[in-house]
Amino acid sequence: MKKTILPLTLLALTALACNMTVSFAPTSQPEPEPTRVSPTLTLPAAPTQAVPTQPQPTSEVPNLPEPTVPPQPLSGSTITFHRLTVTLPQTVANGASGSEIPRNDSPEAAQWQKTPGHLQVSLDGYYALQGKTNQPAIYVFPALEYAELAPAAFESIHRLRNYLYDPNNVPALDQMPGVPFMNAKILFAAQILPLSFQNGTGVRYITEYAQGPVQANNTDLFYNYIGVTDDGNDYVVVILPITSPVLAESGDLNAPVPSGGVPYPDNGRADPYFIAISDLLNVQPGGSFSPSLDMLDSLIQSISIAP
Structure with missing residues (x-):
């Protein structure tokens, strides 16, 4: 398991939280052709404002524990769209299409609609897609620009x-890294696991978002991955619909709950x-989900994002 070092870009994000002044100086002269140059951060001797929440960790991150799910050999299609390469297991999807979403910082845009510009790769022929609320996709954002916006x-x-x-130390629900562009509230997080991809790391979990009262259900349930590249430059979000045999098919409070499920309280x-839903999902075997957690974890582990 590789040792994860807190990247410079994430230190810059901490500086934003502390109202620090951050200046950037190129570490080398640019080549004749334009290239991405990693900045050097110059921090003041002391923050201008005390950190309002918990103490900040040191700049070195300890080794992550070995994932409970080992990497699986994939039988599928490897696709590349711009800087993103991923292998799609044949039992999960049969293809993908990508697009570059332009910057949206319009004053009329809602906060959850704003983007510095990002890459979006949508999965085609997704096995569990029929009738689901969320579409299967991989999103790659420039981390610092997105955090600033x-x-x-x-x-x-x-x-x-x-x-x-x-x-x-599994975080409380209100401390889970969530999906910034979801215009809804996270309801639960289950099957939480640290998981690395080819040049980055993050966390995966099963979750559901809603704007009002619903019961946990297979229409809204999805596998969520939140990660960052090793250099800290790119922030990754993956949303993949998933189903469980212990959940209702619909979020309607009167929808029937399968045997072994948890009914919504009167x-x-x-x-x-x-x-109770989180506890129930946590004890379900990975193979009971559709697609299986093994297959979705393998998809994540295959991701590579070029500089």
Whole structure:
């Protein structure tokens, strides 16, 4: 297992949280052809404002524990779109299409709509797609620019850094790194696991978002991955619909719950209910999900993002 060193870009994000002044100086002269040059961060001797939350970890991150799911040999298609390369297991998807989303910092745009410009690769022929709320896709954002533009992105990256500092300490739900462009509330997080890709690391979990009262269900359920490249330059979000045999098919509060499932409480107390849902999903075998957790983990582990 490789040792994960806190990248310079994430230190810059910490500086943003502390209202530090950050200046950038190129480490080398540019080549005749334009290339991406990694910046050098010059930090002041002391922050101008005390950190309002928990103490910040040191600049070195301890080794991550070995994932409980070993890498699986993939039988599928390897696709490359611009800087992203990924292998799609044949039981998960049969192809992909990519697009470059332009910058959107319009004053009329909602916070969750804002982007510094990003890469989006959508999976085609996805095995579990039929009738699902979320579309299967991989998103790659420039980390620092996204954090500067969208507060939810800054918070997600900050929480991811805290998790990677101590992945054995499972965070509370309100401290999980979430999806910045979801215009809804996270309801639960289950099957939480640190997981690395070819040149980065992050966390995967099974979750559901909603804007109102719903029961946990297979229409809204998805496998979520939040990660960052080793150099800290790119922030990665992966959303893959997934189903479980212990959940209702619909979020309707009156939808039938399968045997062994947890019914939505008559008193409407959602918090204890979703804790029970997390506990239930945590004890389900990885192979009981569709697609299986092994296959989706292997897809994540195959991802490579070129500089």
